[in-house]
Structures are given as structure tokens and as C-alpha cells.
Amino acid sequence: MIDAASVLAALDTVRDPELDEPVTSLGFVSSCSVSEDGVADVHLRLPTYFCAPNFAFLMVADAYEAVSAVAGIMRTEIVLDDHFASDAINDGVRARSGFVAAFDGLADAELDGLRIDFIRKAVLAGTDRVCRPMLNDGRSGAELASLTLGDAPPSPDRERLRARRAELGLPSDDSSPLLVDPATGAAVAVEALPLHMRRARLTRVGAEANSGICRGMLKDRYPSLGIGEDEA
Amino acid sequence: MYEKDGEKYFVVDSHMHYWDASPQNWVKGQENYAKGWIDCFHAYQSLGPAETHWPIERFQKYSEEGLMKDVFEDGHVDVAIFQPTYLKSWYTEGFNTTEKNGALAEKHPGKFIVNSRFEPRGGDASMKEFEENVARWQPKGVKLYTAEWLDGSRGWTLKDPEAYRFLAKAQELGVKNIHVHKGPTIWPLDKDAFDVSDIDHAATDFPELNFIVEHVGLPRIEDFCFMATQEPNVYAGLSVVIGGLMHARPRFFAKVMGELLFWVGEDKMTFGSDYGIWEPKWQVEGFVDWDFPAGDEFSDYPRLGTAGKKKILGLNAAKLYDIDVPAEFQLPADAGTPAAKDDAVLVDASA
Numbered sequence: 145m146i147d148a149a150s151v152l153a154a155l156d157t158v159r160d161p162e163l164d165e166p167v168t169s170l171g172f173v174s175s176c177s178v179s180e181d182g183v184a185d186v187h188l189r190l191p192t193y194f195c196a197p198n199f200a201f202l203m204v205a206d207a208y209e210a211v212s213a214v215a216g217i218m219r220t221e222i223v224l225d226d227h228f229a230s231d232a233i234n235d236g237v238r239a240r241s242g243f244v245a246a247f248d249g250l251a252d253a254e255l256d257g258l259r260i261d262f263i264r265k266a267v268l269a270g271t272d273r274v275c276r277p278m279l280n281d282g283r284s285g286a287e288l289a290s291l292t293l294g295d296a297p298p299s300p301d302r303e304r305l306r307a308r309r310a311e312l313g314l315p316s317d318d319s320s321p322l323l324v325d326p327a328t329g330a331a332v333a334v335e336a337l338p339l340h341m342r343r344a345r346l347t348r349v350g351a352e353a354n355s356g357i358c359r360g361m362l363k364d365r366y367p368s369l370g371i372g373e374d375e376a
Numbered sequence: 377m378y379e380k381d382g383e384k385y386f387v388v389d390s391h392m393h394y395w396d397a398s399p400q401n402w403v404k405g406q407e408n409y410a411k412g413w414i415d416c417f418h419a420y421q422s423l424g425p426a427e428t429h430w431p432i433e434r435f436q437k438y439s440e441e442g443l444m445k446d447v448f449e450d451g452h453v454d455v456a457i458f459q460p461t462y463l464k465s466w467y468t469e470g471f472n473t474t475e476k477n478g479a480l481a482e483k484h485p486g487k488f489i490v491n492s493r494f495e496p497r498g499g500d501a502s503m504k505e506f507e508e509n510v511a512r513w514q515p516k517g518v519k520l521y522t523a524e525w526l527d528g529s530r531g532w533t534l535k536d537p538e539a540y541r542f543l544a545k546a547q548e549l550g551v552k553n554i555h556v557h558k559g560p561t562i563w564p565l566d567k568d569a570f571d572v573s574d575i576d577h578a579a580t581d582f583p584e585l586n587f588i589v590e591h592v593g594l595p596r597i598e599d600f601c602f603m604a605t606q607e608p609n610v611y612a613g614l615s616v617v618i619g620g621l622m623h624a625r626p627r628f629f630a631k632v633m634g635e636l637l638f639w640v641g642e643d644k645m646t647f648g649s650d651y652g653i654w655e656p657k658w659q660v661e662g663f664v665d666w667d668f669p670a671g672d673e674f675s676d677y678p679r680l681g682t683a684g685k686k687k688i689l690g691l692n693a694a695k696l697y698d699i700d701v702p703a704e705f706q707l708p709a710d711a712g713t714p715a716a717k718d719d720a721v722l723v724d725a726s727a
Contacts, residue, residue, distance in 0.1 A: 162595065192419065193412030196560040196569055228412055243566060250530055252564040261568065265598070280672055343602070346639070349631045350597035356625040357423070357594070364422035 146178045146216040152372055154210040155186065161259055162199050163355045164266040164308075167207065168372030170355075171362050174225065176371050182218035184211045189225050189370070191361035197229040201246065202255055204237045226365075263312050264326035269348035270305035271323065275341065285341060289334040294318025377705065378452035378689075380664050383682050386705035388693035389447065389456040389656055391555065391590055391615040391648025394480055395472035398437040403468050409525075410466040417653055420616070423624040424654045438652050440480060448487060451649070451656035454690065455699055457489045459519035459555055459590075459648075465526065478513045489697055491517040491555065494546070496538035497526050506542065510549050516697050517588075518551055523559025523569060531562035533574035543582050553696050554578075555613060557590040570596045572603055579607040586696055588646060591616035592636060601639035608717040611696070612640045614688065615648035618659045622666065630668050634677025642684035643716045646693045660689060683711035691715075 155176065158167045167173055167188065175187045186207060190200060204224050212220045222237060224230050229247075236246025244251045274296050275288055293316065296302050309316040314329040321331035323340060332340045362370075369375070378385040397414035399407075418435050421428075434442075447453045458477035462470045470476070474492045481488035492509040495502040509515065523531045532539060534556065546554065562569035572593045579587045590613040593600025604610045617636075621629035636645060647663070649656035664685055668674040680688075686707060694701045695715035707714070 192416040194416055194560050198565055198568075228409060247565050249528070250564060251566040253566045255566055258566060258568060268598075276673075342638075343598070346601055346635050347598045349628070349635050350595065353597065353621060353625070353628045353632050354595040356628045357620055360423045360620075360624050361416075361419045364419040 145180060146182060146184075146214065148176050148178050150214050151178055151184050151186065151211055151217070152176050154214050155207060156372065158203060158206045158210050160199065160358075161202050161262045162196070163351060163358065164262070164269065165355060166372075167203055168370070169374045171359070171366075171370030171373035172203070173371040173373075174366070178217070182216055183221065184214070184217050184219070185221045185223075186211060187223050187225055189362075189366055190227055191358045191365060193226060193228055195227065197227075197233065197247070198243065198251075198255055198258055200224060200227060200229065201233050201236065201243050202259060204233050208237050208240075260312065263308055265347050265351065266308045267305065267312065267314070267324075267326040268344045269351050270301065270308055272341070272344040272348040273301040274299070274305050275322070276345070279341075285337050286334050288322055288341075289332060289337050291322040292318060293320050293322050296322055377454055378660050378664065380661075383664075383686075384705050385452075385660070385664060385686055386690040386694065386701050387451075387453045387455075387656070387660055388647070388690040388697070388699060389451070389453045389649045389651065390588070390646045390693040390697075391459050391613055392447065392456050392651040392656075393459060393461065393472045393653075394438075394440075394443060394477050395461070395652065396437050396469065396476070397435075397467065397471060401437075401467045401469055403464075403466055406466045413463065413466060413471075420620060420650075420653050423620045425623050425658055428655050428658055430652075435652065440483075443480075443651070444484070444487075446655045446657070447649075447651055451651075452660045453649075453656050455489060455694070455697075456487060456651075457491060457517070457648075457693070457697065459491050459557075460493050461519065461521050461524075461557075462493065462495070463521075463524060465524075474509050474513060474515070489516065489699075491515045491519050491553075492551070493518050493520060494542040495524070495526065496532055496536060496542050497529055499538075503542070503545065506545065507549070510551060515551055517553030517555055518546060519555045519557065519590075521557045521559060522574075523561045525561070529563055530565060531559070531569060533562065534578040535574040539578070540581070543578060543585065547582055547584050552584065553586050553588060554582075555588045555590055558593065558596075568596075572596055572599050575610065576603045576607060579603075579610050583609060585609060586611060588613045588696070590648065591620075592632075592640075594620075597632065597635065601635060604640045604644070610644075611692070611715070612636055612645045613648050614645055615650040618647065618663055619650050619654035622659070622662055627669060630674055631677075633666075633680065634668065634674060637678040637680060637684075642678075642680060642687050643692060643712060643714060645688045646696070647689045663689065683707050687712075687714045 174189045207222045323332040402410035478490045490513045492515040494506040558570045588611040592612045691714035
């Protein structure tokens with residue numbers, strides 16, 4: 145028999161693409177159970193009725209993929225509740241027919257391009273998380289341009305940055321440059337570094353402010369904690 | 377006006393509303409959307425101080441008396457700018473229309489500025505409506521909500537050819553302040569609906585217009601800031617920033633303010649309460665008292681002094697809207713020019 149903990153662990157790998165945080169810690173998982181015959185039943189919730197449907201679709205589809213891959217799960221039900229496009233999203237993911245088919249006539253393409261744009265933002269924000277403490281410890285900006293990813297002190301933030309770079313196919317081993325252009329993977333030249341670091345911090349501030357607003361809205365909408373929610 | 381520590385602040389609330397989202401105004405068959413919209417707004421109110429929260433019934437439809445008291449008597453506002461949002465797909469008489477706002481403004485001369493809107497997908501009929509509204513209400517600005525649903529459409533962008541036709545008309549008629557509000561949907565749905573690059577195009581092509589990006593492009597502050605450094609006629613509307621973050625997330629608020637002060641500058645930021653989402657009183661008072669918290673993470677952001685707060689709370693918007701500001705509220709000569717376009721310079725890469 146599969147326990148719900150292994151399904152929840154799979155959901156930990158599913159991120160809100162816009163906020164770059166797991167749907168579990170954000171509080172988006174309202175219930176998670178597994179029946180004796182291996183049917184996983186997961187309900188998701190979002191901060192508002194009108195959260196952007198493209199990101200919502202990605203979360204439901206990613207949850208479906210992650211939970212279906214858990215050993216012993218025979219069937220997966222992912223249900224997004226209380227959203228203006230719940231039916232289109234739930235039916236589309238269940239049928240595995242893609243975003244264009246789920247929103248007939250309203251979409252031109254699948255969501256790969258959108259996802260890539262937001263992983264690039266995550267790389268920029270992650271660059272600030274890794275580099276800001278190094279700058280505060282007295283490293284100069286110019287110094288950072290000559291360092292590798294392996295030179296950064298080991299931390300969860302460094303591994304998170306490495307993972308995002310790998311997802312984009314950017315250099316991500318220890319010998320790769322610490323600072324890379326999130327679109328091309330090219331090392332950031334020393335003269336471009338001040339602006340690069342400003343953009344990285346700005347991108348992180350944007351994402352964290354959004355996350356703060358989303359958490360506040362979710363708490364007002366659903367006073368009870370989600371499964372696996374952290375109270376950041 | 378607001379006075380604190382001997383300083384007098386002229387307050388322009390450049391983004392506020394007078395809406396009717398009561399069930400009587402919900403379009404039959406669209407009740408879920410009408411309810412979902414106002415419930416979402418109501419949740420935003422929860423991010424303000426608890427003593428300013430309203431029950432949903434009052435929030436759905438507030439009275440003229442309540443508005444006048446909250447905004448002018450208690451809220452320190454000198455001039456308030458109505459920003460309409462139509463949403464006629466969901467609300468029979470519209471959520472918050474030029475006409476409804478204009479009727480209230482006519483009863484209280486000198487208190488309000490009535491902005492209008494245009495609907496680029498509406499063709500010639502919409503153009504006629506826009507011209508009639510301009511003739512009737514003499515708006516100096518429009519509010520554009522790009523996520524508005526119309527028949528099967530789920531939104532539009534400012535770089536659509538249809539939108540350019542209306543922007544050209546606005547420029548011709550002297551409707552010079554274009555307030556842009558992004559929402560969660562757009563056509564096509566696979567694109568990021570909150571993307572602000574369409575404003576970049578329009579701002580370049582219509583240099584005589586001012587583009588005030590409401591809620592500073594949230595949730596795309598980074599794209600907004602980078603664009604605003606390159607377009608002298610792009611401004612940061614602080615609706616939602618103060619209301620949604622200053623009380624609920626003070627450290628994030630400080631960081632967002634720091635980024636805006638760095639990238640956009642105090643001459644190009646305008647206060648908007650977003651009333652009835654949030655009352656202006658606590659926002660104005662809290663903003664005047666606000667300063668960066670202590671800590672390394674805030675140390676290299678530009679500081680905001682009294683002159684900057686005066687610009688943001690009223691003088692910048694007064695300049696954009698040609699509002700006469702009495703001498704006692706004006707800045708000393710060495711404090712810079714409110715709403716100065718040339719404050720936006722490409723950020724020096726070596727900064």
C-alpha cells in the first residue's frame with residue numbers, strides 16, 4: 145500500500161512557475177490521499193478565483209505527471225478547485241490533451257515558452273540569493289565575474305540555482321561560471337556585472353513581493369493551512 | 377491635505393473607484409465571475425490593517441456618503457481621480473463606469489477628476505463612445521484594463537493595431553494620461569498576460585502621452601522597472617504597492633520601494649489608494665511616517681525624504697493633471713521638479 149507521504153513528496157517537486165516555490169510550501173495543496181487500490185486523489189487551491197490560467201494549468205499538469213510517476217500509483221486525480229477555469233484545466237489535464245486543446249480557440253501554443261521565460265527569471269533571482277551574501281562578506285563585484293559555481297559556498301540556494309540552470313540546459317557543473325546570461329549561458333563580462341547584479345536583485349524582489357501577496361490572499365481565502373504549507 | 381511635523385502634504389489620490397458589485401448588478405449566467413471578481417478584491421483588502429476591513433456587503437456597494445467621508449474627510453485627499461473599470465460582461469450596469477463616476481463628480485465640484493476609457497475591440501461604435509465621453513466629461517486620462525473580457529475575447533494588448541488607433545485619438549484630443557492595468561488573461565492565453573512590453577512599444581510611439589503603469593506592473597515589477605528606465609513618459613502608479621505591502625509585508629514593501637526609487641525615481645511615482653479596496657487614511661499617514669528598516673539589505677537603496685514623499689503623494693500627479701497646488705504645499709526651489717520626464721535616464725551600467 146502506498147502512503148500519502150510519497151505522493152506529497154512528489155508534489156514537493158511541483159513548483160508554481162511564476163513564484164518558483166513548491167506548491168506544497170505555498171499552501172496550494174488542500175488535500176492529498178491514496179486509496180487502497182492505488183488511486184491518488186489530490187486537490188489544489190490557489191490564492192484567487194482569477195489566478196492566471198496558464199500558470200494554473202502548468203501546476204495541475206505537473207502535479208499529474210509527478211504523482212503518476214510514484215511507484216504503485218495506478219490512477220491519478222488532480223482537481224483544481226474554486227477557479228474560473230477549473231473545468232477546462234481539470235478536464236484538459238485528465239485527457240492529457242494539452243493547453244491549446246483545453247482552451248479551444250483562446251491559445252496559440254503550448255506553455256513551454258512561458259515556462260522557459262520564468263525559469264530564466266528564477267535563475268536571475270537565484271543568482272542574487274547566492275551572490276548577495278558573498279558581496280556582503282566583502283567579495284567585490286569584479287571578483288564574482290571570475291568565480292565558478294563551485295566557488296560559491298555550498299547552500300540550498302546554490303543547489304536550487306544549479307538545478308534551474310540545468311533545466312534550461314545552461315552550464316551547471318562546479319567548473320561553470322558563477323554568473324551566466326540566463327538566455328544564452330554565456331559568462332557575464334566584468335563590465336556588464338553591475339547591471340546584471342541589479343537586475344538579479346530586482347527580479348528576486350519582484351518574485352518575493354509577489355509571493356508575499358499570494359500568501360496573504362490565500363490565507364484570507366482559506367484560513368486553514370495547506371498540506372505541507374510553511375508559514376513564511 | 378495632511379500635516380505632520382510642520383510639513384504640509386497636498387494629496388492627490390490618482391487611482392480610486394466608485395463601484396457597484398452588488399448581486400443586483402450581476403449579469404445572469406455570469407454570477408460566478410461577478411462574485412469571483414469582487415471576492416478577489418475583498419481579499420486584497422485583508423492585506424490592510426484589520427480595523428479598516430469592511431464586511432462583504434459594504435464592500436460590494438458602498439455609499440456616496442461613505443466614500444466622501446473615507447476619502448476626503450478622514451483620508452486627507454485633496455483631489456481624487458476616478459479610474460473606471462467597465463466589466464460589462466459580468467456587471468449589468470458596469471462595475472465602475474465613467475457615467476457613474478461623473479455623476480458623483482458633478483455633485484462635488486473640485487473634488488474629483490473623471491477619467492474615461494476606450495475599448496479597442498469595439499470598433500467604430502467604441503470610438504464614437506470614447507469621443508462622446510471626452511466631450512461630455514473632458515477627461516485628461518483613461519484607464520485601460522487589458523484583461524477585460526468581451527464576447528469570446530479574453531483580453532488585448534497596447535500594441536494591437538486597434539489600440540494604436542485609439543491611442544492616436546487620445547493624443548489628438550489631449551487625453552494625455554494613459555493608466556494601464558494588467559490582469560490575468562490576454563489573447564492568446566499562452567502568453568504572459570502581465571507582460572508590460574506592449575507599454576514599451578506604445579510609450580515610444582506616442583511620446584506626447586504619459587503611461588502610468590498601475591500597481592507598478594505587479595507581478596512583473598522587474599520588467600516594468602527595466603522598461604521605465606528607458607521610456608521618459610512611463611510612470612509608476614503605486615496602487616497596490618502601498619495598500620497591499622506596506623502593512624502586510626513591510627520588509628518586502630521597503631525592498632520594492634528601494635527598487636522603484638533606484639530604477640524609476642521619486643519624480644515618477646504616483647500615489648493611488650485603490651479605494652474602495654483600501655481607505656486612503658492609513659496609507660497616507662503610514663507613508664509619511666515610513667522609512668527603510670535598519671539592515672544591510674536596504675543600505676544601498678536611494679533614501680526618500682520629505683520632498684520625495686510630497687511628490688509621490690500629490691505633486692507628481694498634480695503636474696500630470698494640471699491641478700493647481702496652493703503655494704503652501706509647493707516644494708522649495710532646490711527640491712527638484714515633480715513629474716520631470718528627464719529624471720528617467722538609462723541606468724549607467726557601472727552604477
